[in-house]
Amino acid sequence: MKLVQISDIHFGGENREAMEAAAHRIEDEAPDLVVVAGDLTLDGKTPEFDAAAAWLSRFSSPRLVVPGNHDTPFVGPRELYTRFSRPWRRFRDRFGPEDGAAWRGPGITITSLNTARAAQLRWNWSKGAVSRSQIRRVRGDLEAAPASDLKVVVCHHPLMEVLGGPMTARVRGGVDAANQFVQAGADVVLSGHIHLPFVTAIPFGDGKTQIVGSGTLSLRERGAAPGFNLVEVDPGCVRVKALAYERGRFDVWRSWAFDRR
Numbered sequence: 001m002k003l004v005q006i007s008d009i010h011f012g013g014e015n016r017e018a019m020e021a022a023a024h025r026i027e028d029e030a031p032d033l034v035v036v037a038g039d040l041t042l043d044g045k046t047p048e049f050d051a052a053a054a055w056l057s058r059f060s061s062p063r064l065v066v067p068g069n070h071d072t073p074f075v076g077p078r079e080l081y082t083r084f085s086r087p088w089r090r091f092r093d094r095f096g097p098e099d100g101a102a103w104r105g106p107g108i109t110i111t112s113l114n115t116a117r118a119a120q121l122r123w124n125w126s127k128g129a130v131s132r133s134q135i136r137r138v139r140g141d142l143e144a145a146p147a148s149d150l151k152v153v154v155c156h157h158p159l160m161e162v163l164g165g166p167m168t169a170r171v172r173g174g175v176d177a178a179n180q181f182v183q184a185g186a187d188v189v190l191s192g193h194i195h196l197p198f199v200t201a202i203p204f205g206d207g208k209t210q211i212v213g214s215g216t217l218s219l220r221e222r223g224a225a226p227g228f229n230l231v232e233v234d235p236g237c238v239r240v241k242a243l244a245y246e247r248g249r250f251d252v253w254r255s256w257a258f259d260r261r
Contacts, residue, residue: 001108004031004061005229007156007192010070010218011051012042018217018226018245023058025243025250029230031061032105036095037192037214038068038116038156043075044083046090053094064103065095068156068193069116069126087118099134101154102141108233109145111138112154115171128157128171128193135177142184150233150260153181153189158211162198169193178211179204187261188212188238190231195222197229197242199256208261212240227253236260 041048073079088098099114115128159174182205195216215227225244244253
């Protein structure tokens, strides 16, 4: 089983050269699923969503897409009105439900949740949040999966802070969500948001559940070249390769391997 994990494409501020190279590399990899962990757009504008949909349509592999904090309109009075009245309409029209998308393949169950919010009772609306109802739904999906499956959760914001990362996510309810997902049998949480690839263990349960973050394919770099992840699933092991675009090609920038639970 092979997954491609992309996040933070930010159409409207994308790295066009890296995007074109990524499209060819992803098709060559022929993954079983392309996972897009949010922030497809820069400002949530209609042309940006159209560009994202057109780029993703180039892949023959199935796709699972979740939104990020940039994927709701927020620039200008009309856009703010849309943000409050229909925050996810543009996303939903092109990629399906903004919360609760799921996929199952041989030996793997994937469920997702939307950690972005159109508005919050704090100044920085870019930070994440997880509701109790979302936790219950994801727990139910994980607990209903076959015991032998690799169980994966996809969301935009890392549920817990990444030590040494270039920015914070400060996900309200994130620590509780991470704890409960571990209890429900999650093996991997795929996320984005910080524009830097990482793998870090969730410190609950047996400590084997991993949060895996992918980098960015935009011009908004934060310490790493534009890139995406290849996630390869073997019977006893998961391997993550962070690919980086430099000197006209994608090469492995860093890799991790960890045992399945």
